[in-house]
Amino acid sequence: MTKSKKLLTALIFSSIIISSSGCETLPEVPVISPETSSEFSESSSSLSESEAEAEIIPESSETEETVEAEPVLKLSSYLIEKGDYFIIKAENVDFSEVVFKDFLGNDRRFFENEGAWYCFVPVKPDTEPGYYPIKISSEESDFICGIIVKDKEFKKQYLVVEQATLDATLEDTYVREAFAEFFEEKRWNFSEEKLWEGEFKKPLGDSWYKETTSFGTFRTFSSGRTEWHDAIDMAVGGGTPIYATNSGRIYFADWLGLTGNTIIIDHGCGIMSWHYHLHKINVAEGDYIEKGTVIGTVGTTGLSTGNHLHFGITVGGVFVDPNHFFGTEPNFDFEKVKTE
Ligand SMILES: [Zn+2]
Structure with a gap:
């Protein structure tokens, strides 16, 4: 043998x-x-x-x-x-x-x-x-x-969006392909070093918000196009401050056709948080920020039907449900096991 x-x-x-x-x-x-x-x-x-x-x-x-x-x-x-x-x-x-x-x-x-x-x-x-x-x-x-x-059952949603908005975003081949290329390039380039500290907080702090689209929802737009919603949509008044959910490095902070004003934070070890449709951006690429830093404000830029924060988290380049992070942190000791 x-x-x-x-x-x-x-x-x-x-x-x-x-x-x-x-x-x-x-x-x-x-x-x-x-x-x-x-x-x-x-x-x-x-x-x-x-x-x-x-x-x-x-x-x-x-x-x-x-x-x-x-x-x-x-x-x-x-x-x-x-x-x-x-x-x-x-x-x-x-x-x-x-x-x-x-x-x-x-x-x-x-x-x-x-x-x-x-x-x-x-x-x-x-x-x-x-x-x-x-x-x-x-x-x-x-x-x-x-x-x-x-197994887990995800919701289904039919979303009516003004055709002019769709034509300028999701139905614009250039805009859609440019974002796909952007995402493919960005999602793998995370820091190998752990940059987060302790548990992840909600990005709207204590502000009340309505989760209008949950993670994993299968959406059909009024144009007929379908997609998985890979984040949570948090509807709240325009101008509401957005806080860094944890410490990290600002990996991207700029405007994109599909997602409007966009911020990506690299928290290290493959964990990144993605914020779309912002009104204002308060940080610059390369900044190292503490948890709780106001990185921008809620808006409705890009493919958006009203003021809300689209908040996503990637783990190793793949979007997962951000709710698995709120109030917790990746457990390195394996002393406790999540029971949600
Ligand atoms: Zn969204």
Whole structure:
């Protein structure tokens, strides 16, 4: 038996260590080898709603006397709702060169923070629910585990917009393609360093607002064009201050045809916040800003039917539901598990 076979065997039979963070039922977690992964890829799950951390230890070292701690891979959760994200954490191993292909086909890298390596993996709202194996190989070890994507129903919306507004924005091929190009270029270029501090705040502070379009809503415009709404629309009076939801670097602050006055903040490690349709922009590209800084004011520029802030968050280049961030922060210790 080769070393890698042994490792796989150890993996298959290695137990999943579940934390004691309020998880009363121990769901069955499939830990499988790459050879058999196709058999499991379509499997559905009858798991309870509980979420827990999974710790995957590649090799047992009970009898080994070693000073070096063994490599460990942890998942912040293995039960993920569509439109959420999860974190993979690697300890006692060098993951600087590791790139793994996630189940969306994107290459993902790990970021170092205080001696451990982290990778943020988004789950797009249109991901098919089910089990997805994850295989990560480094020079020292192969890790095999998986996550289960939970289903979630998103709203549908029919939106009447003046034809002149649509013609100048969504129905203008140049404007639409220019934005697609802009997004494709910007979404991958985040800082590898953690720039946020503590929990993320709502961008309108304590101001009352109405969430007129929620994340993941499937919209049909009066022109017939359809799209996924990849952010939340927060309707509030024009001129209302917009606060930086967390600290970071102003990555973009300018006008765009589709989104009007636009600000993007890079919070590091692949997390960016996107603000559209502003009236005023108070910051400049390259500024490092503290959480709570007034970055601009609410307006109705670009493709907009009234004063509101369109607020989105990307994780690793993919929009996820910003509500998963408000009042919380990406959990690096995996001590607690989100229960929303
Ligand atoms: Zn919007």
